[in-house]
Amino acid sequence: LADKLNPLILLSVSIHSWLSIYLDTYTAAAVPPGVISYLFLVCMFLLLLPLEPTLSRREHNISFSFLSWSVLILSYTHTILAKWDELSSLSCIPSSFQLSILLPSLTIPAHLPLLLPWIRRKVMNIRHGHVYNGIYYRKD
Numbered sequence: 001l002a003d004k005l006n007p008l009i010l011l012s013v014s015i016h017s018w019l020s021i022y023l024d025t026y027t028a029a030a031v032p033p034g035v036i037s038y039l040f041l042v043c044m045f046l047l048l049l050p051l052e053p054t055l056s057r058r059e060h061n062i063s064f065s066f067l068s069w070s071v072l073i074l075s076y077t078h079t080i081l082a083k084w085d086e087l088s089s090l091s092c093i094p095s096s097f098q099l100s101i102l103l104p105s106l107t108i109p110a111h112l113p114l115l116l117p118w119i120r121r122k123v124m125n126i127r128h129g130h131v132y133n134g135i136y137y138r139k140d
Contacts (some may be wrong), residue, residue, distance in 0.1 A: 013038055033081065037074035040067050059074045076104040 044067045083097040113119060
C-alpha cells in the first residue's frame, strides 16, 4: 500500500501547492488549515517510507493515527472555509466541493461513538485478542 500511496501523496501535494500559488481563488481564512493539513500529510508520507525502525510499532501507530485524523479534520475545515458560498446553495448537480465533504461528513460522526469510554474499552479488548461471547476470555 505504501508503495502505491507515496507517489500519489507527493503528486497531490505538488499539484495543490502549485495551484494555490498561481490561482488565487480561496479566501484568506481557508489557507491556514489547508497548509497545516498538507504539512501533516507530508509527515504521514515520511512515516510511510521504509526507514530503520526508530519508532516502536505502538509509537508508529499512534503518530500515524493522530496525523491521519488531523489531516482529515483540517482538510475538511479547509474545504468548508474555501467555498462556503457553494456549499450553502443547493442544486440538482452538486459541485466538486460539495462532493469532497461528503465522505468526511459521514466518517467523522460515525467515528465519534467509538470514542465513548465503554465502547472504546470493548474495541480495545477485541484488538488485544479477547473474544466476546457474553463474557471475555483470552483467545488461545
